[in-house]
Amino acid sequence: MTDTNLLPEVLSAAVRRITGGAADQPRPPQADLSDRIQDAMLSATSVAAQGPTQVLGAAPTGLGKSLAYLAPALLAAAERGERTVISTESLSLQAQVVDRDLPLIAHAVEDVTGSLPTGAVLKGWGNYVCAATVSATIEEISDVEATTPEQLASLLPGLQRLTEFATGRKGIIGKATVRAFLQGRTPTVRESVRATKDAHVLIGTEKVPALPLFRLLEQTCATNDPAHHDIHHLDVTADLWVHASITASGCPGTANCNFGEVCAPAASRKVAADADVLVTNHKLLAIQATTGAPVVLGSKRFGMIDHLVVDEAHELPRIVRDTGAISVSGQRIRSLSKRINRIVVDSSAGDDGFAVAESVDHVLAQYIAARGGRGSAVVNLTENDMPLQDVTELIIEWAKSARGNLPDPATISRHAEAAKVRHLASDLTELIGNVGSANKTEIGTARWLDAENLAVKMSPIDVGPMLRANLFKATAHEQWIDDGLIEDHRLDLDGSYPVSVTMVSATLPDGFARQAGMSVAPVVYDSPFEVAFAASALFVPAINADDLAALTGLGGRFVTGQHAAWAAPKIAELVLANDGSALVLATTKTAGIAYVEHLRAALRTAGANHITVHSQWDGVPVRQALDDWRTDHHSVLVGTRSLMTGVDAPGQTCSLVIIDRIPRTAGNPVDDARVASIMASSGMSKWTADELVYVSDAKLLLQQAAGRLIRRATDTGMIAVLDPRLLGGTAIAQKANIRQTYLSALTHMQHKLRFMDEATTWLIEHRTGFEAA
Ligand code: SF4
Structure with missing residues (x-):
């Protein structure tokens, strides 16, 4: 690290790059915000700096807040080897930061320091293409098996021919036709006279629009760029995405998968672990905030993080509340039972679940009636209310037994079926945890009965303490201490270390600092417009x-x-x-x-x-x-x-x-x-x-x-x-x-x-x- 403050030079170099040389100075508010962020970062990591370690900025559109936070973050990486997590609300802003802003500013840092810091995107597992699911989808619609990345890639020409064929078709395209195209046995593309896009294929009993599905499969079969195989880079609706992706709970792990070598979600995590700046989204932060699990900060897999920057910060409290919300109802148990029945045909677990669901409906209806809640949509619950008390054991026993009766996914040859079993087991585990939570009022949460849907619901309301406890500090792993990444002065008594926290947004609601657990007042900048x-x-x-x-x-x-x-x-x-x-x-x-x-x-x-x-x-x-x-x-x-x-x-x-x-x-x-x-x-x-x-x-x-x-x-x-x-x-x-x-x-x-x-x-x-x- 040099004693000179290089931030003004970096900002200037970045503005030159962004404007193609037309300007070389940041806007004064942009430079001010950037300065404050750098000061907070230094105060969090350096024993010499004693200022606030937090910044809360209302930076209107046009001020250029991504430059204001990326410049000190990337400079901290180049000068001091410090790493930053940047979180945005949407996947599109996440892509904009990683693909457009970050590379420009990283090169500006390189212009000034000679070191080029790196950035990577980090999204949920299910946002990436799962090659095993793509393979299973192709098999489902054609009976053509592709169990290796090479086999999958070899189907690409067939899928391209098939896509052309599907344009303008009507009705169901049968398995035999799909197979013929994939195997190159139908090389000519017949002209279609109908200008419709109405062709479908069957996946199980589901009718799926053929053209967008073939396009998606075609894009995802090019397996040479796993880092870009994510939902944002593909033109796809959520309905279709399930045929090309998998949830973390459905995945068997790379060691147990034929496609582990080309696994896009796993590849993205490796890239993130090596990057100086990780660009993630509020959903992942919210999971960490509500569960306390080291999803991003404090994660051994991603390595030590020194700074947290939350862009579009006004959205974070709502996303944390939504992520932490739970609902326990007969309907939820019924839906799990249906899934069990589809997977385990010779077990009574599914049918038992329907009986448990009836009991839950009955108990909740009685509770609502006793509380005079008939006719009103919501019955608020107090500390002493335990509406599920009479059925708690019943639900937990059933869920444990149903989970125990599920087949071992390792013995299931069909990928999609095995993924369903893993996913179901994880949902049953989650239900067991939720039943306990639904029965007690915790500080900072709201609990109520949804009388219309006969459900007990709970949501965190005061998320500030969760953010402070689970995001504004991280576990200091021994390895990091041994490696000298965390000096003693940064360690707290509970074995954690605080990170600097920057929250910025174009607009901040009144009282936001309190909501977000921040201990500093917002700095409000004028609009440049x-x-x-x-x-x-x-x-x-x-x-x-x-x-x-x-x-x-x-x-x-x-x-x-x-x-x-x-x-x-x-x-x-x-x-x-x-x-x-x-x-x-x-x-x-x-x-x-x-x-x-x-x-x-x-x-x-x-x-x-x-x-x-x-x-x-x-x-x-x-x-x-x-x-x-x-x-x-x-x-x-x-x-x-x-x-x-x-x-x-x-x-x-x-x-x-x-x-x-x-x-x-x-x-x-x-x-x-x-x-x-x-x-x-x-x-x-x-x-x-x-x-x-x-x-x-x-x-x-x-x-x-x-x-x-x-x-x-x-x-x-x-x-x-x-x-x-x-x-x-x-x-x-x-x-x-x-x-x-x-x-x-x-x-x-x-x-x-x-x-x-x-x-x-x-x-x-x-x-x-x-x-x-
Ligand atoms: S390891 Fe999981 S995510 Fe990766 S390809 Fe295999 S099933 Fe898909």
Whole structure:
């Protein structure tokens, strides 16, 4: 390590590389954030530095936060051999960091230090192609056995011919036809006269679309690049992915697999173990946070990690809550029993399971009735409630015996069947653990009865302590101490060592530091796009008496279910005025589908056939829908909550973002428990705590949805929030302080519009200006 601070030089070299030499200085906020991260890293590892070891940054889109954290992380590797885990929320951002940003910045570090640090991606086992599953799928559809990587690769030409053949076919393509193509016995490709893509093959009794399946198998049979054989690099839907992948619990391990030598998930782990920077996702961190297992940090397999950087940090608490949630019900036992019956035909375990499920249903129904819970969807449970007490032993005994009756997977020749047995055994083990947890209230968790589905449910609510205990420090293995990787001053009494923690996000909800277990206040940076926002418009429609009647029911209350019918024609009017180029974000799937149907009909009627409407519900992978939308700038994309974050379409394609309603989550036990927990720990009023949970979450989502409009400094356009409750002066208006909270997420837009005619005029003028430019 040098005594000189090389970070400014690295940032400068990185900016030169990113801009192709057009600039050589980072933005001041970017440099500030980067500095803070470097300081925190040094404070965690060096005895000389005594500052905070954590950074919490609200870094708006355009600030360039990936450079801000990658530069100190990669420099720490080059100078001091320190390793960092970077976590992102989505697989697409994970790929962007590893494939695009990291190599550029690593070379900038090399320009300055002479050392080239390395990075690798780390995803869950089931995100990679499993060659054994691909082989089993091919065998299933053709009876052609391929038990070695070489045999699998040799089928590639046959699969290519088969893919061409399947284009335009209808009906089921039989095993004999598939076999003939794979074995090269049908070399000519017959021209198809039908332009359909409707051909299917049978996998067991399941009818699977042939063309995408053949394409997937064709891509995955090229076994020479296992590191890139993952779900993100292949164009595939989740339905098809099961025919090319395997869960960790279904895998027999590389030592017991014919394809162990070319195993893509295992290869990815080897690469990660050697990398300086591991780019993972929140799901893996959440598993570590909820179970305490060293999935990433403290893992002997991946080696010692010094620093943790969490990008899109606002999502981490929710993902930890979802990952730690459990549900025990008769239905869950019934579904396990069905799986047992499919695998073990001559055992009574499956049928016994149905009887256990009946008992669970009965006991829970009685418990709900005794608690007066009939008619209400949720019955909250307190410390003393043990709704499963009478059936706990029954469930555990049954699950253990069913697990014991499963055949030994090593004796099953068919790969898919053996994987199912392993997976089932793991699910039974998980049930046994969950029954114990469902019977007791643990600190920081919520427990309730779902009366509708007769289930006991539990979810962590206060995830801060879990993050602090399981992610912000890691086990210090003796080998690492012996190798001098951890000096004494870093060791805690419990045999762990703390890592530096950086959490950054474009938007952070109020009270986030507490939620995420961070001990530092957030540093909030201004958006670099203020000028673009100032040239943009916010439209929230004012309403008249007719609108009010359309939106309200008995007692003049706002009726959510009536909103979509009221909003749909307004969406069409705005889209037509903008000549397409819109992103429509619906709060629910039902409303989204209604908007798609109405919009397509309205565009047809208006003769606007050049505007294509893509949606999340068209049966194509979302990534493809996004690509289609981006490449045709007149087109419109309609989706729901998942598109409120992470969708990126700079330029004219996304010059109008329509959000139908305030995306406030309906009351639910987990968020209610979060409210109660905040009240108990802080003495806040119910209203304030409610605002911190429900209103703050909705404001964050609104802010993110609106953020889809401006992705670069030259983007301008309109955000339309078709929710008149945001305006005062009507019977359905939200309380003034709540309205203010929501509107504070949208204050950047300078032009505030209230009437449809001024909104459409603004859009037409804006579009004309855009086209002229
Ligand atoms: S070791 Fe597991 S994941 Fe790897 S190819 Fe074999 S079955 Fe698939």
